[in-house]
Amino acid sequence: MSPQRKLLLLGTFVHSRTQQHLEFLHNAAVAVDEQGKIVSIERDVADVSEAKERLFKQLGWSEAEVDVTEAAEGQFFFPGFVDTHIHAPQYANAGIFGKSSLLDWLETYTFPLEASLSDLPKARRVYSRCVRRTLSHGTTTATYYATLDVAATNLLADLCLSLGQRAFVGRACMDDPEINPEYYRDADADETLRATRQTVDHVRGIDPGFDLVSPILTPRFAPSCTREAMAGLAQLHRETGLPIQTHISENLGEMQLVRRMFPEADSYAAVYDKYGLLTPKTVLAHAVHISDAEASLIAAKGSKISHCPCSNTCLTSGPARVRWMWDKGIDVGLGTDMSGGYSPSILEAARQAALVSRHVAMGIHVPQGDDAAAAEREKERVKLTVEEVLYLATRGGARCVGLQDKIGGFEIGMEWDAQLVSLSQVSDDGGLEEQDDNDGFVDVFGWESWDDRIAKWLYNGDDRNTKRVWVKGRLVHRRN
Numbered sequence: 001m002s003p004q005r006k007l008l009l010l011g012t013f014v015h016s017r018t019q020q021h022l023e024f025l026h027n028a029a030v031a032v033d034e035q036g037k038i039v040s041i042e043r044d045v046a047d048v049s050e051a052k053e054r055l056f057k058q059l060g061w062s063e064a065e066v067d068v069t070e071a072a073e074g075q076f077f078f079p080g081f082v083d084t085h086i087h088a089p090q091y092a093n094a095g096i097f098g099k100s101s102l103l104d105w106l107e108t109y110t111f112p113l114e115a116s117l118s119d120l121p122k123a124r125r126v127y128s129r130c131v132r133r134t135l136s137h138g139t140t141t142a143t144y145y146a147t148l149d150v151a152a153t154n155l156l157a158d159l160c161l162s163l164g165q166r167a168f169v170g171r172a173c174m175d176d177p178e179i180n181p182e183y184y185r186d187a188d189a190d191e192t193l194r195a196t197r198q199t200v201d202h203v204r205g206i207d208p209g210f211d212l213v214s215p216i217l218t219p220r221f222a223p224s225c226t227r228e229a230m231a232g233l234a235q236l237h238r239e240t241g242l243p244i245q246t247h248i249s250e251n252l253g254e255m256q257l258v259r260r261m262f263p264e265a266d267s268y269a270a271v272y273d274k275y276g277l278l279t280p281k282t283v284l285a286h287a288v289h290i291s292d293a294e295a296s297l298i299a300a301k302g303s304k305i306s307h308c309p310c311s312n313t314c315l316t317s318g319p320a321r322v323r324w325m326w327d328k329g330i331d332v333g334l335g336t337d338m339s340g341g342y343s344p345s346i347l348e349a350a351r352q353a354a355l356v357s358r359h360v361a362m363g364i365h366v367p368q369g370d371d372a373a374a375a376e377r378e379k380e381r382v383k384l385t386v387e388e389v390l391y392l393a394t395r396g397g398a399r400c401v402g403l404q405d406k407i408g409g410f411e412i413g414m415e416w417d418a419q420l421v422s423l424s425q426v427s428d429d430g431g432l433e434e435q436d437d438n439d440g441f442v443d444v445f446g447w448e449s450w451d452d453r454i455a456k457w458l459y460n461g462d463d464r465n466t467k468r469v470w471v472k473g474r475l476v477h478r479r480n
């Protein structure tokens with residue numbers, strides 16, 4: 001990799017200050033060192049060239065060693081998105097799910113595709129496209145499920161590193177002979193653990209500090225795993241401190257299966273707890289149907305939830321209740337869960353999170369009489385705002401994967417994982433400014449507040465608005 005250059009970014013910066021509030025830094029200057037760390041943030045800079053000169057002097061930098069990017073009118077810098085749950089091999093199936101729901105979808109579409117990626121050239125095609133595509137949508141950190149195949153999983157880690165995406169890469173573990181098809185399963189728990197260790201060792205070899213790419217222990221979901229495999233992975237977690245990801249309570253048929261297969265546990269969450277998998281470093285995808293007691297258990301264990309609204313709709317799994325999870329004190333991030341969800345975009349996931357929360361609200365029954373007003377208030381409360389879903393997409397996701405001190409916002413000492421967003425400027429005759437012709441369909445007339453511009457981007461934006469993407473200070477995607 002060529003040595004990285006220092007960066008100076010100028011213009012408007014937008015990020016989450018809190019769960020409810022965005023912060024806008026206008027006429028700001030952000031300096032990033034060659035390690036990709038933010039070393040200076042100045043706001044309300046009156047004179048750009050004066051500020052440049054002063055900053056370079058302060059930092060001991062010379063102009064020649066710095067790449068300067070200035071956001072034009074209508075553009076802003078935003079933190080890179082964190083996808084807390086995505087299946088890289090399934091990228092080839094994005095949009096293909098028909099009328100299926102989870103268990104038949106796995107059997108019909110997913111297991112055959114995943115198994116076929118033991119063909120390494122095919123895996124390379126799918127994985128490199130997946131990483132490039134998600135980067136182009138502003139995903140600077142992705143928490144990936146790969147497949148059973150160690151070589152292909154290791155290849156995904158290699159590609160994340162070379163293409164510059166921050167990633168957690170999990171070799172999917174599935175050793176239960178009943179649920180997993182014969183053509184796509186581990187021989188036994190020993191094989192699961194051996195193969196997992198091979199991927200852990202590989203990633204340690206290519207990125208010893210796990211600075212950009214880290215392994216993640218990945219029991220696919222309880223029905224896919226024997227008790228021995230789950231307990232073995234939990235032991236590996238205790239030895240290595242590596243994070244864990246799995247699925248929970250996505251679908252009613254799946255939950256029935258769990259009840260039948262694990263009669264020793266009171267609930268789905270209790271299965272993971274019994275075998276040592278509910279930890280502060282565990283990300284649980286979906287949690288659509290968890291009970292109050294399960295949510296309390298997850299909160300007490302400090303485990304996180306990846307909300308996957310697009311997938312939960314596509315596979316008719318159900319509407320997950322983010323406000324309730326937050327009330328319980330659980331950290332929540334967003335997952336595309338592609339190809340359970342059709343889209344590789346976290347902006348789309350954020351939009352869908354806002355919409356699904358409205359479906360949750362519409363499902364709240366308003367009784368006649370004294371309780372009506374309280375029910376109406378609750379209906380309002382469960383709806384997620386623009387600010388809240390963008391928090392989920394950035395800082396919320398960063399907390400889920402333990403990177404809250406490194407990414408998700410613009411603070412001195414954090415790393416420059418960011419995107420430059422551009423919205424089309426409508427000219428006086430109702431056309432577009434020339435450079436904006438290919439900028440998607442967010443039209444800004446000029447009278448909108450910054451809050452309104454961000455809302456327009458959330459609801460109508462796409463990858464055409466994402467002009468530059470950086471991870472750890474490295475430019476990893478650019479669109480003209």
Ligand SMILES: Nc1nc2[nH]cnc2c(=O)[nH]1
Binds near residue numbers: 102
């Ligand atoms: N959405 C989703 N749920 C799962 N549960 C077990 N495997 C999967 C998967 O690949 N996708």
Ligand SMILES: [Zn+2]
Binds near residue numbers: 285
């Ligand atoms: Zn999933």
